[in-house]
Amino acid sequence: RSFSSEKDIHKDYAVPNPTWSEDLRLLYEQFMKKCEDGSWERLPSYRQHPAGGCSDFQARHLDPSAMKELTSRARLFTRSFEDGLGFEYVMFCNDAEKRVVCILQGGPHLQGMPGLFHGGAILTIIDATAGMCAKRIGKVVLTANLNVNFKRPIPLCSVVVLNAQLEKAEGRKFFVSCTVHSGDGRTLHTEAT
Numbered sequence: 691r692s693f694s695s696e697k698d699i700h701k702d703y704a705v706p707n708p709t710w711s712e713d714l715r716l717l718y719e720q721f722m723k724k725c726e727d728g729s730w731e732r733l734p735s736y737r738q739h740p741a742g743g744c745s746d747f748q749a750r751h752l753d754p755s756a757m758k759e760l761t762s763r764a765r766l767f768t769r770s771f772e773d774g775l776g777f778e779y780v781m782f783c784n785d786a787e788k789r790v791v792c793i794l795q796g797g798p799h800l801q802g803m804p805g806l807f808h809g810g811a812i813l814t815i816i817d818a819t820a821g822m823c824a825k826r827i828g829k830v831v832l833t834a835n836l837n838v839n840f841k842r843p844i845p846l847c848s849v850v851v852l853n854a855q856l857e858k859a860e861g862r863k864f865f866v867s868c869t870v871h872s873g874d875g876r877t878l879h880t881e882a883t
């Protein structure tokens with residue numbers, strides 16, 4: 691099966707699939723409930739950026755001849771795994787509170803130390819969540835600086851909740867904090883700015 695078929699390009703991956711654990715499903719349902727009054731919104735997620743989404747940006751940073759070939763093969767890092775093996779996640783935003791929440795189940799191909807989530811994979815999803823929080827306000831955003839404290843290891847295949855919060859905006863700079871808690875909220879695994 692061709693991976694980049696039309697169907698895959700338009701598919702929204704931020705919905706339950708059979709690889710989801712009961713814990714992830716329950717969290718998803720909780721947040722979908724919060725979406726009912728319009729205060730929260732589920733953010734759809736695709737493997738490729740919609741065409742033209744950041745064409746100005748690409749034009750500035752990519753060689754035009756390489757661009758077409760590159761962008762047709764390009765895939766969002768966090769959506770480049772088979773179902774259940776990598777990042778299974780959904781983001782929700784609350785624009786009034788300038789917050790983005792990400793519910794995540796980290797699959798077996800994200801292993802670092804045996805049985806644990808890879809630190810770089812944790813950073814990746816923190817970057818994506820905090821980046822999305824900034825992007826709700828800015829248009830095109832890039833990460834200039836990312837600080838992280840790894841407080842407690844994250845067991846592989848467990849479910850965690852990321853909370854990104856815009857702390858302040860200074861001209862074109864956005865300062866975002868982000869925490870990673872266990873699904874039950876009892877353990878603070880990681881905190882970042």
Ligand SMILES: CCCCCCCC/C=C\CCCCCCCC(=O)SCCNC(=O)CCNC(=O)[C@H](O)C(C)(C)COP(=O)(O)OP(=O)(O)OC[C@H]1O[C@@H](n2cnc3c(N)ncnc32)[C@H](O)[C@@H]1OP(=O)(O)O
Binds near residue numbers: 818822825861
């Ligand atoms: C990973 C998964 C992604 C999932 C995505 C989901 C898709 C959904 C779609 C969309 C969601 C968006 C989610 C995006 C999340 C991912 C973002 C990334 O990972 S981006 C890749 C890594 N980052 C770079 O490659 C930037 C490389 N750096 C640069 O390009 C430049 O340094 C840049 C643009 C950041 C700034 O450069 P200048 O030339 O525009 O401006 P100057 O004057 O240097 O800085 C402006 C201000 O910022 C401060 N600044 C610059 N660097 C700083 C730093 N390291 N720390 C603190 N402040 C810094 C400076 O002091 C200055 O402040 P003063 O205006 O004077 O107050």
